[in-house]
Amino acid sequence: MNKAFKALSDPTRRKILELLKDNDLTAGEISECFNISKPSISHHLNILSNAELVLRDKQGQHVIYSLNTTALQDILKWTFDFVEGGNKNENKN
């Protein structure tokens, strides 16, 4: 979860994930949505891939990126437990 949380701490990487929520995309298609260099997008995609937040699928000359929700499910579970149990102060008496 360390890698996933770290990966999510960057707004560009969260935006990439939001794009992939709608469609699987190539690195080129992703970089068209940003005003930053392709190598920089490639770097962000590597971080997301290492954190297992995106999957890469080589199709011919292209690599297609898609969302991998498994790591996000772990984060959801961990966070839900806090929000669910977080009203202890209200229920203390």
Add this chain to the structure above:
Amino acid sequence: MNKAFKALSDPTRRKILELLKDNDLTAGEISECFNISKPSISHHLNILSNAELVLRDKQGQHVIYSLNTTALQDILKWTFDFVEGGNKNENKN
């Protein structure tokens, strides 16, 4: 959310939040649960406080730390939207 995700990327900080899920605690009580120095715990608490994941309440000579679930609720909402909408590949046809 950048700060919150960054703060959560460290296992010691996640463990601190887990301790605070059960009880509000002083920095001293928190540091008793770890094999790391008090200044180091204090550093982690500052990061959690800056990320608005914990609240500080000065009571006499002590500062009591408690969980602030607001930032976690934002993360929960953001993540839920992915997991909820993440089965597009299954529903594509």
